[in-house]
Amino acid sequence: xxxxxxxxxxxxxxxxxxxxxxSTPSQQNRRLVSGWHGRFFxxxxxxxxxxxxxxxxxxxxxxxxxTNVTMNLNPMHFNEAYASQTEFGERLVNGTVVIALxxxxxxxxxxxxxxxxxxxxxxxxxxxxxxxxxxxxxxEVLKTRLSESRDHVGxxxxxxxxxxxDGDLVLSLERTAMVLKRxxxxxxxxxxxxxxxxxxxxxxxxx
Numbered sequence: 001x002x003x004x005x006x007x008x009x010x011x012x013x014x015x016x017x018x019x020x021x022x023s024t025p026s027q028q029n030r031r032l033v034s035g036w037h038g039r040f041f042x043x044x045x046x047x048x049x050x051x052x053x054x055x056x057x058x059x060x061x062x063x064x065x066x067t068n069v070t071m072n073l074n075p076m077h078f079n080e081a082y083a084s085q086t087e088f089g090e091r092l093v094n095g096t097v098v099i100a101l102x103x104x105x106x107x108x109x110x111x112x113x114x115x116x117x118x119x120x121x122x123x124x125x126x127x128x129x130x131x132x133x134x135x136x137x138x139x140e141v142l143k144t145r146l147s148e149s150r151d152h153v154g155x156x157x158x159x160x161x162x163x164x165x166d167g168d169l170v171l172s173l174e175r176t177a178m179v180l181k182r183x184x185x186x187x188x189x190x191x192x193x194x195x196x197x198x199x200x201x202x203x204x205x206x207x
Contacts, residue, residue, distance in 0.1 A: 029206075030205075030206035031206055032189035032190055032201060032202075032203060032206060033189055034187075034188070034189045034192070035189075035192060037112075037113075037185075037187040037192055037193055038108065038109075038112025038113045038193055039110070039112070039113065039179070040113055040179065040180055040181055040182035040185060041144070041153065041154035041179045041182070042154075042181060042182055043182075044141050044144050044154075044156050044179070045141060045144075046142065046143060046144060047140070047141060048140070048141045049138055049139070049140045049141075050106075050110065050138060050140075051136075051138045052105045052106050052108065052109055052138060052139065053108065055134045055165070056101055056105065056134065056135050057132065057133070057134045057135075058097065058098075058101065058129060058131065058132070058133055058134070058135060059131060059132070060131045062093075062097060062101075063077060063091070063093045063094055063097055063131060064077070064078055066094060066096070066097050066100070067097070070094075072094055072096070074094075076088075076091060076092050077091055077092065077093070077094045079091070088128060090130060090131075091130075091131065092128045092129065093128075093129040093131065093133070095125050095129075095171075097129075098125070098129050098135065098162060099120075099123065099171065099173070101135055101137075101162075102135065102137045102160055102162040102171055102173075103160065103175070105136075105137040105162075106137055106139045106158070106160050109139060110139050110156070110158055110177070111177045111179065112193060113179055113180040113185055113193055114177040114178060114180070115153055115178045115179075115180060116177065116178045117175060117176070117177045118155070118176045118177060118178060119175065120173055120175045121173065121174045121175070121176075122172070122173060122174045123171075123172075123173040124171070124172050124173070125170065125171055126168075126169045126170055126171065126172065127164070127168050127170045128170075129164065133164045133165060133170075134164065134165040135162050135163070135164060135170070136162065136163045136165075137160060137161065137162045137163075138160075138161050138163075139158040139160050139161075140158060140159045140161070141156065141157075141158055142157045142158060142159055142174065143155075143156075143157040144156050144157070147178060152180060152181055152184035153180055153181060153184070154178070154179055154181060155176055155177070155178060155179075156176065156177055156179050157174060157175070157176040158175060159172060159173070159174050160172065160173050160174070160175060190202055190203060
């Protein structure tokens with residue numbers, strides 16, 4: 001019988017004993033890789049629903065700051081003594097804060113490649129939002145059509161819906177935007193949306 005010379009493995013779960021030495025950029029081929037470039041006009045389909053990534057907790061600072069910046073003088077947003085005596089029992093988050101947050105959350109999926117927002121319609125606040133509530137948002141594609149005046153864009157109309165952490169619908173609205181056609185944007189790993197040509201790492205830097 002031969003002696004067992006196997007040593008106890010000190011590998012972490014998922015790693016084998018013969019795992020190669022950790023590689024570094026200087027030891028492997030470096031390359032530019034495409035990230036998320038957002039949707040272009042051709043990629044929108046009526047009926048598609050995009051649940052936007054991440055939730056966002058609304059803080060007192062968010063509410064008071066934007067309320068003051070926009071000169072909204074309704075005491076429901078900054079006067080706790082007053083608000084505590086109303087039917088809500090405390091201050092409410094400024095409705096325009098909720099709109100701005102929900103629209104911002106939708107950009108990554110809907111208007112990352114928009115050249116303009118044409119309008120916001122049917123805005124409804126369905127329930128109050130309080131400090132500490134976490135907002136989630138989703139968009140449903142309602143309508144698409146080619147632009148009659150611009151060959152490089154199409155028009156996309158979506159319904160944006162925002163919910164709190166309890167699943168209550170707090171906001172809904174429709175918005176229409178001009179979104180670039182893919183052929184007009186021609187995104188690439190070295191020039192993604194929003195980047196100027198020649199900025200940052202270039203293909204010749206990694207080959």
